[in-house]
Each structure stands twice: as C-alpha cells, then as structure tokens.
Amino acid sequence: MKILITGGGGFLGFKLAGALLARGRLNGQAISGITLLDGAFALDAARVAANDSRFHAVIGDVSDPDVLARVCRPDTAAVFHLAAVVSGAAEAHFDLGMRVNLEGTRQLLDQVRKGGRSPRLVFASSVAAFGGELPAVLDDSTIANPQTSYGTQKVIGEYLLADYTRKGFLDGRALRLPTIVVRAGKPNAAASSFASGIIREPLNGEVSRCPVGPETGVWLLSPRRVVEGFIRACELPAAAWGSRRVVNLPGITAKVAEIVEAMRKVAGTRAAKRVVYKPDARIQAIVKTWPVRLRTPRALEMGFKPDADVETVIREYIADEKIKID
Amino acid sequence: MKILITGGGGFLGFKLAGALLARGRLNGQAISGITLLDGAFALDAARVAANDSRFHAVIGDVSDPDVLARVCRPDTAAVFHLAAVVSGAAEAHFDLGMRVNLEGTRQLLDQVRKGGRSPRLVFASSVAAFGGELPAVLDDSTIANPQTSYGTQKVIGEYLLADYTRKGFLDGRALRLPTIVVRAGKPNAAASSFASGIIREPLNGEVSRCPVGPETGVWLLSPRRVVEGFIRACELPAAAWGSRRVVNLPGITAKVAEIVEAMRKVAGTRAAKRVVYKPDARIQAIVKTWPVRLRTPRALEMGFKPDADVETVIREYIADEKIKID
Numbered sequence: 001m002k003i004l005i006t007g008g009g010g011f012l013g014f015k016l017a018g019a020l021l022a023r024g025r026l027n028g029q030a031i032s033g034i035t036l037l038d039g040a041f042a043l044d045a046a047r048v049a050a051n052d053s054r055f056h057a058v059i060g061d062v063s064d065p066d067v068l069a070r071v072c073r074p075d076t077a078a079v080f081h082l083a084a085v086v087s088g089a090a091e092a093h094f095d096l097g098m099r100v101n102l103e104g105t106r107q108l109l110d111q112v113r114k115g116g117r118s119p120r121l122v123f124a125s126s127v128a129a130f131g132g133e134l135p136a137v138l139d140d141s142t143i144a145n146p147q148t149s150y151g152t153q154k155v156i157g158e159y160l161l162a163d164y165t166r167k168g169f170l171d172g173r174a175l176r177l178p179t180i181v182v183r184a185g186k187p188n189a190a191a192s193s194f195a196s197g198i199i200r201e202p203l204n205g206e207v208s209r210c211p212v213g214p215e216t217g218v219w220l221l222s223p224r225r226v227v228e229g230f231i232r233a234c235e236l237p238a239a240a241w242g243s244r245r246v247v248n249l250p251g252i253t254a255k256v257a258e259i260v261e262a263m264r265k266v267a268g269t270r271a272a273k274r275v276v277y278k279p280d281a282r283i284q285a286i287v288k289t290w291p292v293r294l295r296t297p298r299a300l301e302m303g304f305k306p307d308a309d310v311e312t313v314i315r316e317y318i319a320d321e322k323i324k325i326d
Numbered sequence: 327m328k329i330l331i332t333g334g335g336g337f338l339g340f341k342l343a344g345a346l347l348a349r350g351r352l353n354g355q356a357i358s359g360i361t362l363l364d365g366a367f368a369l370d371a372a373r374v375a376a377n378d379s380r381f382h383a384v385i386g387d388v389s390d391p392d393v394l395a396r397v398c399r400p401d402t403a404a405v406f407h408l409a410a411v412v413s414g415a416a417e418a419h420f421d422l423g424m425r426v427n428l429e430g431t432r433q434l435l436d437q438v439r440k441g442g443r444s445p446r447l448v449f450a451s452s453v454a455a456f457g458g459e460l461p462a463v464l465d466d467s468t469i470a471n472p473q474t475s476y477g478t479q480k481v482i483g484e485y486l487l488a489d490y491t492r493k494g495f496l497d498g499r500a501l502r503l504p505t506i507v508v509r510a511g512k513p514n515a516a517a518s519s520f521a522s523g524i525i526r527e528p529l530n531g532e533v534s535r536c537p538v539g540p541e542t543g544v545w546l547l548s549p550r551r552v553v554e555g556f557i558r559a560c561e562l563p564a565a566a567w568g569s570r571r572v573v574n575l576p577g578i579t580a581k582v583a584e585i586v587e588a589m590r591k592v593a594g595t596r597a598a599k600r601v602v603y604k605p606d607a608r609i610q611a612i613v614k615t616w617p618v619r620l621r622t623p624r625a626l627e628m629g630f631k632p633d634a635d636v637e638t639v640i641r642e643y644i645a646d647e648k649i650k651i652d
Contacts, residue, residue, distance in 0.1 A: 094493065098432075106424075132569035143469050145488075145570055152489040156482050162471075163478040167420065243458035244471055 001029040002075050006062050006108065007082030008036025011183050012124075012226060014045040016080060019227045021054060026078055027120065027235055037062060037071045038083065042185060063104035068111040078234055079121040079170075081108055081157075086190035087128055087150035087286060094149055101153035109160055113169035122233045123161050123174040125154040125246060127219055131289040139295040140248060147289035148191075158246045165245050173233040173241060175304075178221040178251035179290075181259075182317040191286035195220060198256065199263055199314055202274035203323050211280030214257035217292030221251045221306065222313045224320070229304050240302055250296040250306035262310035266318070267325050327355040328401050332388050332434065333408030334362025337509050338450070338549060340371040342406060345553045347380060352404055353446065353561055363388060363397045364409065368511060389430035394437040404560055405447040405496075407434055407483075412516035413454055413476035413612060420475055427479035435486055439495035448559045449487050449500040451480040451572060453545055457615040465621040466574060473615035474517075484572045491571050499559040499567060501630075504547040504577030505616075507585075508643040517612035521546060524582065525589055525640055528600035529649050537606030540583035543618035547577045547632065548639045550646070555630050566628055576622040576632035588636035592644070593651050 003020060007013040017034050024031060035056045036049060049055040060067030062083040072079065083104065084090075090097025105123070112121060130138055131147030146152045154176075161172035183196040194210050195218045201208035221229075229249055241247075254262075264272035296304075307313050318325065329346060333339040343360050350357060361382045362375060375381040386393030388409040398405065409430065410416075416423025431449070438447060456464055457473030472478045480502075487498035509522040520536050521544045527534035547555075555575055567573075580588075590598035622630075633639050644651065 102432075106428075141467070141469065143467065143570075144485075146485070147492065147569075149489050149493070152485050155485055159470075159472070159478050159481055159485075163475050166473065167475070243473075244469075 001026060001031055001077040002073065003031060003034045003078045003080070004037065004072055004076050005034060005080045005082065006037045007084065008034070009038030009041035009045050009057065010082065011042070011185055012180065012223060013038065013080070013082045014042070015223055016082070016227050016230050017055065019231065021052070023231070026231070029077065035071050035076075037067070061100070061104070063099050063107055065107050065111065068107055072108065072111045072115065074115040074117060076112070076115065077117070077119050079108070079112060079119060080230055080234070081105065081121060082124045084124070085150070086188055087148055088191045088193075088283070089189040090150040090153065091148050091191070091286060097149045097153060101150065102156055105157040106160055109164045109170065113164060118168055118170050120171045120173065120234050121161065122230055123157055123172060124230075125158050125174045125176045126151060127176050127178050127248070127291060127294070129155045129158070129176055130291045134291055137293045137295055138248075138291045140298045148286055162245045171238055172245050173236070174246040175229055175233055176246065176248045177226060178219045178249060180223060180226055181218070181220040181313060183223070184317070184321045191283050192218075194283070195259070198259055198275045199317065202263060202271040203267055203318070203325065207274050207276060209278040210256060210275055211278060211283040212256060212287055213277060213279070214255065214260070216256045216287065217253055218256065218259070219251045219253055219290070219292055219294060220313070221249060222316060224316055225305055225307055232303055236302060247299045247302060247304070248294055248296050249304055250299050251294065252306050252309065253293050254310050259310055262314055266311055266314045271325070327352060327357055327403040328399065329357060329360045329404045329406070330363065330397055330402050331360060331406045331408065332363045333410065334360070335364030335367035335371050335383065336408065337368070337511055338506065338552060339364065339406070339408045340368065341549055342408070342553050342556050343381065345557065347378070349557070352557070355403065361397045361402075363393070387426070387430075389425050389433055391433050391437065394433055398434065398437045398441065400441040400443060402438070402441065403443070403445050405434070405438060405445060406556055406560070407431065407447060408450045410450070411476070412514055413474055414517045414519075414609070415515040416476040416479065417474050417517070417612060423475045423479055427476065428482055431483040432486055435490045435496065439490060444494055444496050446497045446499065446560050447487065448556055449483055449498060450556075451484050451500045451502045452477060453502050453504050453574070453617060453620070455481045455484070455502055456617045460617055463619045463621055464617045466624045474612055488571045497564055498571050499562070500572040501555055501559055502572065502574045503552060504545045504575060506549060506552055507544070507546040507639060509549070510643070510647045517609050520609070521585070524585055524601045525643065528589060528597040529593055529644070529651065533600050533602060535604040536582060536601055537604060537609040538582060538613055539603060539605065540581065540586070542582045542613065544580055544582065544585070545577045545616070545618055545620060546580060546639070547575060548642060550642055551631055551633055558629055562628060573625045573628060573630070574620055574622050575630055576625050577620065578632050578635065579619050580636050585636055588640055592637055592640045597651070
C-alpha cells in the first residue's frame with residue numbers, strides 16, 4: 001500500500017514515516033511506499049529520505065492543486081494530513097493561515113475524493129480548538145470555541161473531514177493533539193514552542209527564554225505517544241468512531257515549574273537553571289486561551305494512551321534523540 | 327446608513343428589507359439605502375425594488391469576488407448574509423454547495439474586511455448544524471454535528487464569522503434558524519420545504535404531497551419572528567454575545583399532524599384534507615437528522631422570541647400574504 005504524509009518533512013511527520021516503515025504494515029497491508037510532502041525538509045529527514053527508496057520526498061505547497069495531484073494518486077490507500085502553518089504564524093499572517101490551513105485542507109480532501117477509492121485520512125487537529133469561557137476541566141462534550149485563527153482552521157478542517165466522510169469520499173479521523181513535548185530541533189513559530197524549548201535548549205547547554213510564567217499549565221503529549229496515536233487512528237474500524245470523526249487525545253497536565261523540576265531530576269540542577277523567564281505578552285495572549293486540563297474518556301476507550309509523567313517524557317526524548325547530558 | 331442583504335431577492339431577505347425600511351432606522355442611524363444581492367429575484371420583490379429608490383437590486387453570485395466588491399462598499403454599515411444554496415440542493419450538488427455556502431461566505435467576509443470599518447454582520451445559520459446521536463432535548467451546550475453538507479457549511483460559516491470578529495475585521499452575529507414556517511411562494515429545494523407546503527398549498531386550494539409522516543416533528547419559527555430576530559441580532563451590543571457569536575433561536579415544536587390540525591381549526595376541514603402523505607426516502611433521510619426539541623435559554627435572555635403557537639403562525643401568514651380562504 002502507498003501512504004501520503006503531508007508535513008512529512010517536519011518533526012512529527014517524519015517520525016511517523018519512520019515508525020510506519022519500522023512496522024512495515026498498516027491496516028493489515030504491507031507498506032510499499034511513503035510520499036512525504038512538505039514545503040521544506042529538515043536536513044536529516046532529507047538525507048534519510050534520499051537514501052531509502054521507499055520514501056518519495058516532494059517539496060511543494062499543500063494548497064497547490066497541481067502539487068496535490070502529483071502526490072495524491074488513486075493508489076494512495078492512507079493519508080496523514082499534518083501540514084499546517086503553526087499557531088503563532090497563522091495568527092500573525094491571517095491570509096497565509098487561511099490559505100494553507102483551510103484551503104489546503106479542502107484542496108487535499110478534494111484531491112483524495114477525485115481518486116474515488118475513499119482511503120483512510122488521519123487529520124492532525126489541535127486542542128487549540130478550545131477556548132473562551134472554559135470549565136476547569138474540559139471533556140468530550142465541550143464545544144469547540146477557538147480563540148486563534150489556527151484553532152478556527154483546525155475546527156473547520158474537522159467539520160470538512162466529517163462531511164467528506166459522511167458523503168463516502170474518504171474515511172476521515174481527526175485527532176485533537178495536546179502540545180507535543182519534546183520537539184527536537186529548533187524553536188518554531190508555534191506559540192507552544194516554549195514547552196519543548198524549556199527542556200530541549202537546557203539539555204543542549206543553551207539558555208531557554210520562557211515567554212510564560214512558571215505557573216502556566218500545559219496539556220502535553222510526547223512524540224512517541226502521538227505517533228502511536230496517528231497509527232491507531234488509522235487502524236481503528238470506522239464503527240469505533242461513531243457519528244463523530246474527531247477525538248480529544250489524552251495528555252497530562254504540567255505547570256512550567258513542574259517541567260523544569262522534572263528536568264532537574266533527570267539532568268541536574270545546572271540544566272534546570274538554564275531556563276529564564278522572559279514574559280512575552282503576544283505568546284501569553286495565545287497560550288492563555290488553551291485548555292490545561294481535560295477528561296478524555298472517549299479516547300481512552302478507543303485505546304489512545306497518554307504518557308506516564310513528565311520525567312518519562314524527558315528520558316524518552318534523551319533516548320530517541322541521542323542527547324548527551326553534560 | 328447603507329445596508330447589504332445577500333439573498334435579498336428571496337423570501338426572507340426581501341421581508342427583512344421591507345421591515346428595515348418600515349422602521350427607517352438601524353443601530354440608532356437612519357437607513358439611507360439597502361442593496362439586495364441575489365442570483366434571482368421573485369417578481370414581486372423585483373417590482374417593489376424597482377419602484378423604491380432606497381432599494382438597489384443586484385443580480386449576481388455571492389461567491390464571485392467582483393460581484394461582492396460592487397455590493398459591499400466601505401460605507402456599508404450593516405450586512406445580513408442570508409444567501410445560500412438550500413439543504414436539499416447542497417446535498418445533491420456537493421460542489422455547488424461548497425462554492426456558494428462555504429467559499430461565498432468566506433469571500434463576503436473578506437470583502438467586508440477590506441472595507442476596514444468592521445461593520446455588523448448577521449449570518450443566517452441553521453438548526454441543521456445539529457445531528458447524529460442527539461439528546462431528546464438539545465440546549466446551548468449541544469455540540470454541532472451536522473449530517474448534511476448544508477449544515478456543515480453553516481457551521482463552518484459560524485466559525486469563520488467568530489474568527490473574523492475576534493480579529494476585529496467585522497462584528498459578527500450568527501443565528502441558528504429553526505425551519506421557517508410559513509414560507510410564501512413556491513416549494514423550494516430545501517428538504518424542509520414540506521413544513522410550509524402542508525399549510526400554503528391547501529390554503530391555495532391545492533393538494534400538498536407531504537414527504538414525511540404525520541408523526542414527524544418540526545422545530546419551527548415564523549417569518550415575522552425571524553425578521554425581528556435578524557434585526558435584534560444586529561442591534562444587540564457586542565457584550566451581549568460574550569465569547570460565542572452564535573445563538574440557537576427559540577422556536578416551537580409541532581408534529582406534522584398537529585400542523586394539519588391547526589390548519590383545520592383556522593381554515594376548515596376541506597383545506598386540511600388537501601394534505602396527502604407521499605413518503606420520500608431522500609427527504610426523510612435528511613429531515614430525520616434535524617433536532618425537534620431545543621431549550622434556548624441563551625436566546626431568550628438575549629431577547630429573541632418564539633411564536634405563540636401554530637394557529638397564530640398560520641393566521642399571521644394569512645394576514646401577511648393576504649390569503650383568501652375558500
């Protein structure tokens with residue numbers, strides 16, 4: 001079977017591609033090739049992709065119908081749609097976010113529909129779907145009320161996915177992702193970038209400037225768990241989803257101060273002291289609209305798993321990225 | 327002040343235009359002109375519009391940016407966005423519905439944004455936002471889960487409206503309309519067309535073929551109340567809306583058999599006997615996904631009003647449309 005991953009040159013997309021190849025199979029079929037579509041590829045992803053004939057890396061814009069026609073073929077049996085302009089960038093560049101996150105998603109769904117084979121399509125939505133006047137603990141009955149353009153575009157993508165699924169054009173499944181911690185690589189324009197930065201930079205011997213205060217809570221999930229979640233979302237039978245094709249993934253809640261403390265336990269006081277607080281009103285304004293605590297019985301029943309605790313998340317990051325602690 | 331009504335050549339849009347001119351004022355300002363945009367105009371609307379210099383009728387497609395640039399000017403101080411491909415047609419013609427109902431709405435919002443004056447914009451959404459596994463009585467906390475493309479496009483319009491409002495591009499207010507009863511004129515391609523047809527056609531001495539059974543429930547609102555609702559939605563201060571820019575309008579619940587009985591009381595047995603049941607599986611499949619019973623405390627607190635009962639709705643229709651009962 002052939003797989004398409006949009007955003008396949010990014011951190012999560014490329015991790016997902018690696019995990020899929022390591023398994024060798026998806027939905028009971030052998031994987032014969034994975035097309036990775038992205039606007040740009042990280043160097044290591046580009047190198048790995050170039051040296052493995054099962055990968056087909058394509059540089060292009062997910063909102064360009066010609067690009068989509070090239071990467072999404074009738075024999076594409078599963079699609080993972082991760083490509084997006086991230087939250088901070090979609091907020092600062094409204095038209096760019098609408099074009100890539102809204103029109104890009106619609107173009108992709110239309111291209112999949114043209115193939116006429118109704119493949120499974122897993123969509124990376126976000127906990128940024130929630131906002132406004134929120135209960136202390138959200139649950140599966142909480143209405144999406146995004147307070148960012150990114151969150152709005154993700155919610156719209158969920159509703160499009162549901163309707164294309166209902167019409168039989170594809171078999172869609174949407175996951176609302178917590179903040180992913182720890183992302184490897186460089187800080188990005190996501191407003192949530194700090195949540196990885198306060199672990200990643202100190203472990204690299206660098207200072208991390210945290211734009212939010214130590215009491216700020218984060219609803220988080222590790223790269224390992226979210227990759228497992230993407231694959232599970234694709235393999236679950238349609239009946240497991242019922243009449244709604246979106247689910248809030250499980251996560252754990254941690255304050256920034258608790259994350260720093262976990263890092264001190266794992267990597268020592270010197271690393272923990274490399275986190276300095278540099279308040280940034282623009283980032284705080286976005287982050288404060290995100291939920292911190294959720295009950296996710298639907299996801300747990302469907303077999304999606306949270307992480308054990310923040311220390312484990314940090315240890316797995318150190319192992320996965322082969323970090324040397326000084 | 328200048329007003330734009332999309333769908334202004336249609337039944338509700340033109341009634342709204344008449345009510346606005348009769349008031350003479352909106353949001354504390356004198357109304358100097360109303361632009362009516364529609365793909366086609368009913369004959370009576372065209373005649374009235376042609377004979378009143380305060381009306382400016384434009385025939386065009388709401389998803390055409392050039393048309394929108396003509397009708398939506400910087401001095402447009404209020405917009406009522408009613409234009410839509412109706413439910414049955416959007417279900418049968420998927421691409422048409424997506425173009426007009428989704429892209430048309432986005433184009434309109436973008437055109438309003440270009441004006442740079444953040445006018446009030448009232449959006450006609452629909453109770454078709456709801457569907458799937460529903461509680462017996464819905465309320466303001468029920469998650470939108472549309473089971474038609476029309477409902478999906480309306481929900482997406484609500485989320486776009488909210489984000490454009492949050493960004494300060496406009497001041498949006500969305501109303502989820504019940505089924506409007508009694509619509510004057512001809513049956514249309516809306517799956518809900520029967521709910522007016524079983525009153526209107528018998529009063530005209532014609533047989534009405536009802537595609538759903540007598541036990542089918544309808545959540546309904548009269549044209550008078552919905553026109554009042556549009557105006558109220560525009561005049562309420564922004565603070566009355568809070569962090570959500572959408573509200574479920576109040577309505578009343580009536581079974582088809584109860585509507586027929588109310589008509590018998592108002593217009594006699596002969597009229598009531600002109601309703602014949604002709605089951606239509608396609609219409610039933612759409613209608614059965616719609617909610618029948620809602621609690622609407624938010625709307626009631628905001629001053630939106632339901633009708634007294636079905637008999638009153640029928641009597642008002644007879645008065646408004648100058649129907650002669652045989």
